[in-house]
Amino acid sequence: QVQLAESGGGWVQPGGSLRLSCAASGFNSSIYSMGWYRQIPGKKRELVAQITSGGSTNYVDSMKGRFTISRDNGKNTVYLQMNILKPEDTAVYYCNAYDLNPYVSYWGQGTQVTVSS
8 A cells, every 4th residue: 555654744933944754655666756745725736846766856936945855765755854934835735756657646644834933
């Protein structure tokens, strides 16, 4: 059974940092792509960042310079280091992983990130 286990969410003051982790289990090899999305109430789920097994990254422009995505291919784990957090970063953050041949995508249950004073 494929599962994505997320951790690291919580409450932080503006300007603070959080590190999200997502460990995937149930895969036979390195997952092609892993990443993070977020969803603010009333808005569509949006991409934050993703990274392939080869190390290629894709960031939303507004996240660049504050967020850093990385992964451990051997552990099929992806990390999102979030720095200088702002109230507008408050959202539910979802881990995503997808493979190719065949294409299949999986989602974590989501972890709440709240940035406030």
